Amino acid sequence: MGSFYLVGPMGAGKTTIGRMLAESLSLPFYDVDREVEDRSGVDIPWIFDMEGEQGFRDRESAMLDELGSGPRAVIATGGGAVIRDENRSLMSNRGVVIYLCTTVEEQIRRTAKDRKRPLLQKGNPEETLRKLMAEREPLYVQVADLTLQTDENSPRLVVQNIVAQLRELGYC
Template sequence: MRKADLVYLVGPMGAGKSTIGRLLADSLGLAFYDIDREIEERSGVDIPWIFDMEGEEGFRDRESLMMQEISELGGAVVSTGGGAVLRDDNRSLMMSKGTVVYLCTSIEEQVRRTSKDRKRPLLQKGNPEETLRRLMAEREPLYLQVADHSIATDHRSPKAVVQELVAKIEDGDLNS
């Protein structure tokens, strides 16, 4: 595992990055950081407010700064936002500082998992399924570009996904 002290979880909304990240950090004895939650805690406002007031670009600026700061700390599992891969600097940072795991999920599962969540600004306008399809078409090549390992989360418990990841880490096989 490259840079074993930092594991970045990437993937679309609803892939399970936050839940799996928390469990994985506990299993590995590492700190856990959810980039979106860190931004909310430090700014004192929620992500939808940031999108409303600063736009997506303003949010992405905050996201990049938070990723840089957390990457300097080391010893952590980091749950990134679904769009963190959009910026070249973020992709370079993750690939150089840690191991990147792409949590894959289907559009159908994303729709199911996000249907009642009102804190996802990109899904509040238009048809959520169409939005998720558009985002996946744009972002999946970037998830694949940065990923050292991909793992499907559909129809699997977070614990089962974490067990597989821990086993791969222990075997030194996470980069396969």
């Protein structure tokens, strides 16, 4: 059985919930964005500035492939990881994909003070989030094996729901 991939928009709780899920399942946890930063020695905004979004997406795809080739783990992806066909295919073929969904209003609340999100640094953040949601939500839905709403629930409750559904489906 493969890894567990968390997908969803920025601010959905992928990292927080991912850490807790990994602990609950006694598995290692990886955040694709953090791994890209650790390996490259620079932060994501710098990669966007120097290499553009395409350069970052190339690094993201390579990291997703590397982490997905390793031992079973919980892997939190970046919000845009689903835009590449090969990433969706890799996650579907190598594990269970869990879509953590949230509203744009909740994303705005959760990302308001975060300066490390390059796509929100230009223009109107709400407009950007709505545009990204319109583009990406169909891809999240397409790739997901499980979908959970994170707005009204504590991270601990979301993790309990994920574990219960994974057990029910025979994934753990």
